[in-house]
Amino acid sequence: MERFICVACGTQFPDADSPPAGCPICTDPRQYIPEGGQRWTTSAELASDHENQVRDEGDLVGVGTEPSFAIGQRALLVPFGDSNLLWDCISLLDDVTAQEVDRRGGLAGIAISHPHYYTAMVEWAHLFDCPIHLHAADAEWVMRPDPAIQHWDGEVKELGEGLTLIRGGGHFPGGTILHRSDGAGALLTGDIIQVIPDRTHVAFLWSYPNLVPLPETAVQRIGAAVEPFDYDAIYGAWWGRLIPTGAKDVVRRSVERYGAALRGEL
Numbered sequence: 001m002e003r004f005i006c007v008a009c010g011t012q013f014p015d016a017d018s019p020p021a022g023c024p025i026c027t028d029p030r031q032y033i034p035e036g037g038q039r040w041t042t043s044a045e046l047a048s049d050h051e052n053q054v055r056d057e058g059d060l061v062g063v064g065t066e067p068s069f070a071i072g073q074r075a076l077l078v079p080f081g082d083s084n085l086l087w088d089c090i091s092l093l094d095d096v097t098a099q100e101v102d103r104r105g106g107l108a109g110i111a112i113s114h115p116h117y118y119t120a121m122v123e124w125a126h127l128f129d130c131p132i133h134l135h136a137a138d139a140e141w142v143m144r145p146d147p148a149i150q151h152w153d154g155e156v157k158e159l160g161e162g163l164t165l166i167r168g169g170g171h172f173p174g175g176t177i178l179h180r181s182d183g184a185g186a187l188l189t190g191d192i193i194q195v196i197p198d199r200t201h202v203a204f205l206w207s208y209p210n211l212v213p214l215p216e217t218a219v220q221r222i223g224a225a226v227e228p229f230d231y232d233a234i235y236g237a238w239w240g241r242l243i244p245t246g247a248k249d250v251v252r253r254s255v256e257r258y259g260a261a262l263r264g265e266l
């Protein structure tokens with residue numbers, strides 16, 4: 001039995017003797033099948049030629065795979081009581097990473113912005129014996145069902161210790177943003193709100209690789225969902241993709257710019 005992982009999106013599938021017939025995450029038009037066709041690896045093969053870096057990212061700690069694998073996002077360790085919440089997830093979990101995360105307080109929970117980062121979440125949850133909080137609107141995209149997965153419904157879920165999950169929607173119906181109230185406040189957005197090279201703005205799309213926009217109503221909805229929260233920083237999905245300060249104005253300005261662009265007013 002092997003634990004197959006899609007090379008293009010990093011999603012891990014349940015134990016099987018042979019690879020799945022296809023990857024539903026990648027055949028969905030928000031993702032893509034690479035030109036060379038569907039390819040699979042396994043957890044063991046991935047661990048043989050990749051490793052994780054655990055290092056500071058703004059006020060938090062990032063966990064990302066080198067060399068970059070699949071979509072290339074890094075996860076974040078967010079202080080959660082005397083432990084951590086893992087925000088978003090990655091495909092590789094090896095012994096060195098587990099020891100490093102344990103040294104920093106382990107995990108008391110996992111929360112993930114959207115299905116592109118579900119990756120090997122069940123493996124992480126089993127090792128750290130913690131729940132995974134996912135929005136119920138995206139339940140169909142869970143490829144490895146497990147009792148550790150706790151689906152939540154509605155617009156907001158308080159996790160405690162100053163951490164709140166917010167449903168933004170947009171890129172996926174259950175697209176989730178994490179608010180951290182500590183200090184001046186921060187949003188951890190995955191790619192529900194995308195940090196782009198021009199840090200005076202952020203972006204909102206239905207598909208990032210295929211560059212498909214969202215309707216203006218969906219973008220206004222994301223803006224309205226985060227408006228009640230105090231925050232100064234935004235952490236995006238990749239190393240270095242963060243807006244350290246002034247992020248609330250950046251989001252307001254970007255929602256307005258999106259509408260102006262669609263109306264031909266730029």
Ligand SMILES: [Zn+2]
Pocket residue numbers: 006007008009010011023024025026
């Ligand atoms: Zn895939």
Ligand SMILES: [Zn+2]
Pocket residue numbers: 114116171191
């Ligand atoms: Zn995505």
